[in-house]
Amino acid sequence: MFDISLSAFFALYLSAFFLVVFVLLRFYEARSTRLHQIQCQKVLFSCTHCNSLYTHSSTEIATCPHCKHKNIRLQF
Numbered sequence: 748m749f750d751i752s753l754s755a756f757f758a759l760y761l762s763a764f765f766l767v768v769f770v771l772l773r774f775y776e777a778r779s780t781r782l783h784q785i786q787c788q789k790v791l792f793s794c795t796h797c798n799s800l801y802t803h804s805s806t807e808i809a810t811c812p813h814c815k816h817k818n819i820r821l822q823f
C-alpha cells in the first residue's frame with residue numbers, strides 16, 4: 748500500500764466532505780430553481796360561474812375543474 752500522514756489523511760477527508768456538500772448544494776439549488784420556474788409558468792384563473800380560483804399551465808383559456816366552465820386568465 749502507500750503511506751499517508753495523518754494530516755494529509757484529514758486534508759483529503761475534509762476536501763472530500765466539502766466537495767460532497769458543495770455538489771449537494773448545487774444539485775438542490777438547481778432543483779429548487781427548476782421547480783420555481785415550473786410554478787411560475789402556471790397561470791391563475793377565476794371562474795365566473797362558481798367563483799373558484801384555480802391554476803393551469805400557461806394558456807389563455809382553461810376549463811374550471813369544478814363546474815367545467817371555460818374562463819380566461821386573470822390579468823394583473
Ligand SMILES: [Zn+2]
Nearest residue numbers: 794797811814
Ligand atoms: Zn367553476
